[in-house]
Amino acid sequence: MTVHADYRLSQLDELEAESIHVFREVAAEFEKPALMFSGGKDSIVMLRLAEKAFFPAKIPFPVLQIDTGYDFPEVLACRDRWVNRLGVRLVVASVEEAMANGVVVDDGKTSRNRLQTGTLLNAIEEEGFTALFGGGRRDEEKARAKERVYSHRDEFGQWDPKNQRPELWSLYNGRIHAGEHMRIFPLSNWTELDIWHYLGQERIELPEIYFAHRRRVFERDGMLLTESDFNPLRPGETVQERTVRFRTVGDLTLTGCVESEAATIPDIIDEIAVARVTERGATWGDDRFSEAAMEDRKREGYF
Amino acid sequence: MLLDSKSIFEDQLEAVEATSNARGYDYTDLALLTDGLRSEREQGITIDVAYRYFATPSRKFIIADTPGHVQYTRNMVTGASTADLGLVLVDARQGLTEQSRRHAVILSLLRVPHLVLCVNKMDLVDYSVDKYNQIYEEFTSFATKLTIPRPDDHPDLGAERRQRGHPLRQHAVVRRAVAAAPPRARACCVRP
Numbered sequence: 001m002t003v004h005a006d007y008r009l010s011q012l013d014e015l016e017a018e019s020i021h022v023f024r025e026v027a028a029e030f031e032k033p034a035l036m037f038s039g040g041k042d043s044i045v046m047l048r049l050a051e052k053a054f055f056p057a058k059i060p061f062p063v064l065q066i067d068t069g070y071d072f073p074e075v076l077a078c079r080d081r082w083v084n085r086l087g088v089r090l091v092v093a094s095v096e097e098a099m100a101n102g103v104v105v106d107d108g109k110t111s112r113n114r115l116q117t118g119t120l121l122n123a124i125e126e127e128g129f130t131a132l133f134g135g136g137r138r139d140e141e142k143a144r145a146k147e148r149v150y151s152h153r154d155e156f157g158q159w160d161p162k163n164q165r166p167e168l169w170s171l172y173n174g175r176i177h178a179g180e181h182m183r184i185f186p187l188s189n190w191t192e193l194d195i196w197h198y199l200g201q202e203r204i205e206l207p208e209i210y211f212a213h214r215r216r217v218f219e220r221d222g223m224l225l226t227e228s229d230f231n232p233l234r235p236g237e238t239v240q241e242r243t244v245r246f247r248t249v250g251d252l253t254l255t256g257c258v259e260s261e262a263a264t265i266p267d268i269i270d271e272i273a274v275a276r277v278t279e280r281g282a283t284w285g286d287d288r289f290s291e292a293a294m295e296d297r298k299r300e301g302y303f
Numbered sequence: 304m305l306l307d308s309k310s311i312f313e314d315q316l317e318a319v320e321a322t323s324n325a326r327g328y329d330y331t332d333l334a335l336l337t338d339g340l341r342s343e344r345e346q347g348i349t350i351d352v353a354y355r356y357f358a359t360p361s362r363k364f365i366i367a368d369t370p371g372h373v374q375y376t377r378n379m380v381t382g383a384s385t386a387d388l389g390l391v392l393v394d395a396r397q398g399l400t401e402q403s404r405r406h407a408v409i410l411s412l413l414r415v416p417h418l419v420l421c422v423n424k425m426d427l428v429d430y431s432v433d434k435y436n437q438i439y440e441e442f443t444s445f446a447t448k449l450t451i452p453r454p455d456d457h458p459d460l461g462a463e464r465r466q467r468g469h470p471l472r473q474h475a476v477v478r479r480a481v482a483a484a485p486p487r488a489r490a491c492c493v494r495p
Contacts, residue, residue: 011363138354142315145353146340148381161340164351166377168384189365191356295341 012198016049019186021170022149023053023133026184029174030131033061033184034091036120039075040249041206042135042187045195047082048204049186050133062089064132066120068112069096070230070252078207093123113251117302121157124181131174131182139191143295149188155179157301192247193272200265212245212263223256350375352382365489371402376409379493383410386491388417395428399441406493407442411449415491418446 009017026033035050037043050059063083083090095115098104104118124132138145148164150172165173176182187195199206216227218237225231227239231253244257245268262268294302322344343350349370357364367382371392383389389410393403410418420442428434 139356142353143340145355146351162342162350164378166381168381170385189354189356191363194363 012194012201015190015194016052016198018170018189019046019049020053022172022184022186023050025172026131026133026174027054027060029172030182032127032129033131033133034064034127034129035059035061035133036135037063037065037079038135038250039065039071039079039207040135041195041199041210042137042190044078044082044204044206045190045198046133046135046186047086048202051086059086059088062091064091064093064120064123064127064129066116066123067092067094067096068116068251069094070112070228072207072209072249072252074207074209075249078205081205091123091127093119095119098122111251111254113254114297114302116251117157117297117300121301124157129181130176131184133184133186135187136185137187137190137192137195141294143298147185147188147298149185150174151183151185152176153181153183153301157181159183159298159301161295161299193269196265196269196272200269207249209246209249209257210268212243212260212267214241215244215257216241217244217257224258225254225256226252228252348372351378367489367491369491369493371406371493373402373405376405379406379491380409380413383413383415383491383493386410386413386415386489388419388490389415390419390421390490390492392421392423392493393438393442395422395424395431395434395438398434398438399445403442404445407446407449410491418449 035043035046037047047059047063054060065079079090095104095112098119099106099115103122104115106115123129136144136147138147143161146161146164147159148167150165150167151159152165153159155177167173174182190198198204216239217224218227218233218239219225220234220237224242224244227233233239242259243261245260245262246255246257249255260271262271338344338347338349338353340350349368349372351370353368355366355368357366367386369379369382370376371379383406389406391403391406391410393399407418407420420438422435422438425431425435
């Protein structure tokens with residue numbers, strides 16, 4: 001009796017195939033794509049998928065990073081190792097430079113995370129990018145749950161969530177007018193757990209801050225923030241050393257960490273499988289202001 | 304389904320409860336979980352597809368929660384195109400509407416291989432057996448005109464019929480979905 005091999009893909013393989021298809025579609029269809037890289041686990045998974053999509057050729061588009069000036073040094077080091085290994089062009093747009101040039105205005109109240117929007121849109125215009133890959137996932141947040149894989153941005157970089165294009169099967173409509181661009185989300189259907197399983201399966205290198213380590217932290221609005229010169233203590237806040245790890249990375253003044261002993265990817269998977277709070281809920285300062293905070297930022301042109 | 308499979312995180316549920324309270328509801332409006340856009344929350348309707356994720360021990364599910372309103376049918380098509388299973392929800396008070404039929408036809412046009420008709424809000428018709436049977440008969444005769452690749456394969460519908468008069472329990476829907484679907488399944492759920 002012959003045993004037939006099971007040709008069905010595992011769900012990780014299926015997700016990978018879907019994302020690789022998106023990468024190739026965009027590279028074939030758009031004049032000037034770029035990959036938005038934050039240094040977080042999602043953008044690292046994107047880099048890995050882009051590498052696979054075009055291997056053995058090099059990734060045919062540059063990597064764009066918005067430097068808030070408040071980035072974790074571990075994240076920047078990890079970014080440089082990736083960029084060197086893959087030999088891709090790195091474009092860095094700095095929020096501080098944008099402020100110096102008057103592109104964005106720091107009124108002292110707006111967080112660096114929000115100032116990134118103006119900096120990003122300016123960089124897109126200067127470089128003439130027509131398609132930008134983002135690591136957004138639909139399971140992250142309720143406004144993201146609504147977004148298409150190809151998400152249209154008008155000439156001002158704005159998203160119009162009430163008027164999204166039809167997107168049937170794996171047919172993507174990449175038509176844009178001059179000055180407009182498309183945001184592409186190849187990881188749309190991945191969940192946080194899928195990302196970790198994939199990182200484990202592919203043995204992908206991550207910034208150290210994702211794993212449990214000792215860090216001097218203080219508590220603000222129910223979040224544990226890292227001690228740093230950029231983030232002066234307010235009255236009543238005290239610094240303690242605890243064993244923590246980050247579930248997301250971003251602006252150091254806003255990204256909270258969680259107390260955890262998880263030092264390896266399997267430990268983290270066990271931890272997430274029983275987690276009762278979303279990664280953003282646990283660790284993002286900027287989403288807490290209003291119930292449509294993310295939608296508003298996305299309308300303005302945020303990632 | 305999301306709530307029963309414990310896929311709602313505490314902070315998401317708290318946010319929904321807070322919004323429900325702020326609007327003066329005396330219940331938690333679970334529709335707010337998928338109606339993520341500002342205008343959807345203001346008008347209390349679904350405009351575009353929302354994707355949600357949950358897993359049972361054997362499978363991962365992607366739910367595309369799609370709008371039922373006629374003017375947003377094009378968004379329903381987007382959600383339905385990638386589905387392995389379509390769930391059409393029918394309000395027991397209103398019975399089978401033009402939109403329910405339209406959605407069933409679209410699902411069959413897109414060759415979605417499985418279709419489940421969910422009769423919802425049975426509590427509001429006092430779990431009326433007649434009402435349920437009427438919708439069931441009406442849809443069965445209508446469905447003969449559709450090309451659903453496996454039209455005879457409705458094991459659970461039979462089971463549900465045997466215990467008719469009882470509200471369609473939500474995990475029965477999950478069981479049916481588990482039975483029908485490949486390892487990673489996408490379901491398209493159309494709410495009236």
